[in-house]
Amino acid sequence: GAMSVDSITDLSDNASELLEALQLSHPHELGPRRSRGRKKSLSLNPISWQVPRVVDRCCSHLEAHGLHTVGIFRVGSSKKRVQQLREEFDRGLDVFLDEHQSVHDVAALLKEFLRDMPDPLIPRELYGAFLSTATMEGPAQLDTLQLLLFLLPPCHSDTLLRLLRFLGEVARHAESSWDPEGRQIPGNKMTVSNLATVFGPNILQKEKPGEKDAGALNFEDSAAIILVLQRLIEHHHSLFMVSPEMQCDVLRRLFQTDPDVIEYLLRRK
Numbered sequence: 001g002a003m004s005v006d007s008i009t010d011l012s013d014n015a016s017e018l019l020e021a022l023q024l025s026h027p028h029e030l031g032p033r034r035s036r037g038r039k040k041s042l043s044l045n046p047i048s049w050q051v052p053r054v055v056d057r058c059c060s061h062l063e064a065h066g067l068h069t070v071g072i073f074r075v076g077s078s079k080k081r082v083q084q085l086r087e088e089f090d091r092g093l094d095v096f097l098d099e100h101q102s103v104h105d106v107a108a109l110l111k112e113f114l115r116d117m118p119d120p121l122i123p124r125e126l127y128g129a130f131l132s133t134a135t136m137e138g139p140a141q142l143d144t145l146q147l148l149l150f151l152l153p154p155c156h157s158d159t160l161l162r163l164l165r166f167l168g169e170v171a172r173h174a175e176s177s178w179d180p181e182g183r184q185i186p187g188n189k190m191t192v193s194n195l196a197t198v199f200g201p202n203i204l205q206k207e208k209p210g211e212k213d214a215g216a217l218n219f220e221d222s223a224a225i226i227l228v229l230q231r232l233i234e235h236h237h238s239l240f241m242v243s244p245e246m247q248c249d250v251l252r253r254l255f256q257t258d259p260d261v262i263e264y265l266l267r268r269k
Helices: 017-021 054-066 079-090 105-116 124-135 136-152 154-172 190-203 219-234 243-259 257-266
Strands: none
Touching: 054 079, 054 105, 054 154, 079 105, 105 190, 124 136, 124 219, 154 190, 154 219, 190 219, 243 257
16 A cells, blocks of 8 residues: 655656646546547656555445435544555555455545655645645636645655545535436535545645644644645646646757656657
8 A cells, every 4th residue: 555656767867857847638548438549648657557456446435325415524434444454455465455345434435544644745845835725716726736746756646636536526526416216315514625624734734743733723724724625626637637738838948858757658659
């Protein structure tokens, strides 16, 4: 369940910093299933999808079994079962989560993993920059958030996208609905605001867990964290896409500064 490496191992040591800075996956790589034999646009991220197994499996389990669970992420779990799951993932076992696994235990495990990462999904050196976007509005806010996302290491970027996609799906089932037979399907009550309140402090951390004042956030920071995560959940589809114009601009610059990178990308294509 550990985070994977974030270096382009196939390139030389003096590989392009520009390429490493733009680590967002191309739109064709966002879907869980990609069709074979279809031509795909060139990706700015030549590294394969990097999401820790524990995150992907927890999200997949909750998408399959927990979307209609009222109060998911807010209802208590079994500490013993969560600890057992955690230890199994820590030992590198192929943990299989099925319908018999408690939704609340899996939800608690996901929160714990994000909370206890040595470096949070959004690295601490970018904490202030992300929080500053809370005072912005409209396109300027989203443009700034996207540029900041470009700075994330690939494993952080890929994992954050997987999490945000999942949280968006949870929020989509917050309200009650009705099936074709007219029977009510209960909503989980977890709106985007509720999810941002629960996950915000785990993703945006100013101090390391256990450090002095780690849990002491002032009201302004707490409100900003929630607002920033709301925007990330609401707009993750567009924020994690590299525009064709920017992609072409990057490739032109790379052709001048790092032709070996262009050759590498073309081989990947």
